[in-house]
Amino acid sequence: MPLPLRSLHAFAGGVHPLGNKNTDVLPSIHLHGFKEVELLMQQHIGPPCTCVVKPGDHVDVGTLVGRADKPMSVPIHSSISGTVKEVHYVVSANGAPVEAVRIESDFNHTINPFCKPPKVESFEDFVQMIRDSGLVGLGGAAFPTYIKINPPKNKMPDTLIVNAAECEPYITADYRQICEHPDDIIDGILEVMKWLEIPKTIIGVEDNKPLVTRIFSHEIKKRIYKTGKHPDIEVRTLKTIYPQGAEKMLIYTLTGRKVPPGKLPIDVHTLVMNVSTLRFIGLYLKEGIPLTRKRMTLDGSALNTPGNFIVPIGARIQDIIEAAGGTREEPKKIIMGGAMMGVALDRIDHGIIKANNAILVFGSEETTLPPESPCIRCARCVNSCPMDLIPCGIDKATRLRDTEMLEKYHVMDCIECGCCTYACPSKRFLTQSIKNGKVMVRAERARIKKEQELLAASQQKGGSSPS
């Protein structure tokens, strides 16, 4: 077997946090028997869905609960069978109020009879089918997939990039996905390639996961043997470095193309999809059950049995932790997502959403919050920034509330990967500071825009009155 090609391009910066992929050898376990789920009506980037059920309604697995009325929005389906108990507003994990539907399980797990494999005959069918499935980018960003695969006609992608980097510490959900369902992933890739007429696919895998490269190479060969067709799918190993799986970094490493600030991958004619997203496409075409379950990694020193679990979307975090084996010490910190970019939670009755791929339950040994000390300008943040920004400068500008300086430092280009904060020896909260800086810049830009509009309006008035 020829060795997979090593990528030639490397982005500057990045950090090497401990991998902590403790759960990569553990097969995923289906978790059932949740008493209730709480489905948020906004699980994607874009406007929220309209709730179409009312208390007392009976729902099955796959029954539409939230209808996507607006563009950029994707429908939400019930993940269990049971009765709708309540439609109310809750505070989501990121602090925003959002409508939620509480469904009590009847423990029957009946599947909605309308769920059957979709018939796809054209590109439009394909896009509609993806939208109806409720699919969003499962890598974590929750960008509606149907938008991604339906780019403007002048910007059709020529390369499909499959993100199998999984560079976040602890998380192994994608790894298990690949180990357990490589055939579905290849199916998904072939479907996307077929309907979008993409000639080439590159699968990017970090070099600390040699098994994944072998599984993919084997699976592609098997496919060639079975069908006699040679799809142009290439597996490439990437240097293990965080944030290798960040979209812009991944595109650059694999193709040498740089996505300009504020632009999308499609602007450089690439389509980046996560392996889990592609697996779902493959699976949906076979089974027709919308996105209702999610594979996620549970890890952290406070857990009895870390591992990968497949859970219904909307299951409450506390129930998932309980069903997955419970805790052996009192958790000190619970993180939704990875250790580098995840959100630390203050309460754990949130229902999980489509894009969640990990819950980290840290005990006292992992929970640290070192105090901030003054910046010594060691430039570790500058050297670690994959976007070539100057985090310590942005931090300073934010603390001075100097929006002009923030713009000069290109604060809006930050991808919030957390490398600078990870690397900082003074333990400064650079990422947090940069996020605050972004808020300030947005506010300032809005203020200037409004001022100009007012000025223009008053000039119009002033100009017309003398005549």
Add this chain to the structure above:
Amino acid sequence: MKLQVSHSPHVRDKATTQSIMLDVIIALLPATIAGWYYFGIRAVLVTMVSVASCVIFEYLSRRVMKRNNTISDLSAVVTGLLLAMNLPVSIPIYMVVIGAAFAIVVVKQMFGGIGNNFVNPAIAARIFLVIAFPKAMTSWVVRVGEWYSLKSVDAVSSATPLTQIKAPDAPSLWKLFIGDKAGCIGEVCILALLIGAVYLMVRHVIRPWIPMAYIGTFFLLVFFFGHSNVFNFSGDLLTSQGWADLFHESLYMLLSGGLILGAFFMATDYVTSPLTTKGKLLFGMGCGILTFLIRYYGNMAEGVSFSIILMNILTPHIDDWTMGKPFGEVKENAKV
């Protein structure tokens, strides 16, 4: 259940300000010990007084200013050590204390403490002492007879190699390299300094850009525009002696004075040097040019100190000029 809530990332690198400072101290030790070896027990005394008074002044000024105490970050120890390394062994002890006070109280704490000083405290203190006590700061000794002698008056005054390159008793390059020469406590043993420098680079505490640019620029300038430069070279390049002669002045200039100490340990001071690689190269080149100009055209032997401190002052501007474009930014949509 009480949960800690903090912003991502939730894992942090092991390095702390303290661990970095400790690395610098470890890297400075070989040269310090070599200085003690060459200059005797009085050098140990000067070092101890300098470090102790820096730490005490740091503690006191933080207390007086009612700020949290920062002596545990070890930066005052580094300043004390660097200051001692930049002093001649014969200096009166009270001057060491004055120097330490100037470095810590005036240069560092009055500007806000660690991270906020705009020039390197140790260099500023050295320059202050040179200006305030020119005689004491420029009386050099070569290997005092009794190693244990604490007295300074017995010391045999001597010119530093810098001022005696033309003299017939000028030390050989090898002697300059291992440190058997007159000079400040920490600057004499180039070998020990280089060991420390390699340690710093292996530990990723410093990057080689500033020393490389500094030493490279200075070497080339001396090579091309020194007193016996490549243009007026009259020796015979066909013999090995000829080649040695050709490089003699440039190497001599590199190995004498505080250039190596300055380039690796003081110009690389985080707080007072630029952030980006481009800026660091520019900074090093500036230091090299200034050192050359001061050594060849100035009337003081303080080339390294002055050039570094002048470039320290320029650092904010260098940072501005070398900010660079973000990843993927193309010319058309670069913001002005």
